[in-house]
Amino acid sequence: MYESDKIQIIDVAKEIKRVGLIQLSGGNVSVRKENGDIIVTPSGMPYETMTTDQILVLNKEGVIIEGNLRPSVDTVAIRYIFDHCPEVNAVIHTHQPYATAVGLIGDELPACCTTLCNVCLGAVPVADYANAASEDMGIQTVENLNGKRAVILKYHGVISVGPTLKDAEYAAIYLEDAAKLYLAAKAASNNGVISIMTEAQAEESVNTHKTYGQRKL
Numbered sequence: 001m002y003e004s005d006k007i008q009i010i011d012v013a014k015e016i017k018r019v020g021l022i023q024l025s026g027g028n029v030s031v032r033k034e035n036g037d038i039i040v041t042p043s044g045m046p047y048e049t050m051t052t053d054q055i056l057v058l059n060k061e062g063v064i065i066e067g068n069l070r071p072s073v074d075t076v077a078i079r080y081i082f083d084h085c086p087e088v089n090a091v092i093h094t095h096q097p098y099a100t101a102v103g104l105i106g107d108e109l110p111a112c113c114t115t116l117c118n119v120c121l122g123a124v125p126v127a128d129y130a131n132a133a134s135e136d137m138g139i140q141t142v143e144n145l146n147g148k149r150a151v152i153l154k155y156h157g158v159i160s161v162g163p164t165l166k167d168a169e170y171a172a173i174y175l176e177d178a179a180k181l182y183l184a185a186k187a188a189s190n191n192g193v194i195s196i197m198t199e200a201q202a203e204e205s206v207n208t209h210k211t212y213g214q215r216k217l
């Protein structure tokens with residue numbers, strides 16, 4: 001069931017690990033299908049050797065309908081996000097350090113570069129602390145998402161979302177790059193004050209990306 005989705009989930013999990021957004025078996029990747037089924041990575045399993053039969057499928061009610069392993073411990077939060085965000089079909093959770101660091105110094109990662117606006121659709125909010133593996137983690141995400149593609153979870157990591165898994169993957173990866181840029185600029189400035197894009201510039205950047213990539217024929 002959902003073999004190609006499972007292959008894509010494993011590929012994305014390996015990629016976010018390769019670029020340093022997670023360590024060991026941390027984080028998780030999930031996809032929601034049109035009928036409400038959720039495909040999610042298992043709890044505490046290494047991604048490098050993961051096979052499609054280790055990926056879990058849950059129905060809309062949260063009952064495991066395929067797979068023998070325990071699903072990600074954050075499944076309760078993931079289900080909350082899918083239940084409350086009909087436009088979201090993919091959720092990625094990471095422990096990426098630079099974006100998480102931004103959560104320790106402010107309420108958002110401001111629109112500091114075009115790529116952040118392109119893929120996260122503007123500044124990325126920081127959600128209040130919520131315990132890992134709790135429904136509260138999902139509630140905090142939904143409350144702060146506000147149409148964006150990512151939320152920084154204070155003292156924890158990041159949740160990125162999208163209509164497709166690619167969108168959520170790009171959001172998580174470019175968010176980390178933008179966070180590095182932001183922290184580097186802050187550190188290099190004399191008083192911590194740095195230049196941030198204007199609202200009009202950020203909006204222009206969000207809109208520009210809609211025509212990025214190859215046109216569908």
Ligand SMILES: [Zn+2]
Nearest residue numbers: 027094132157
């Ligand atoms: Zn976590």
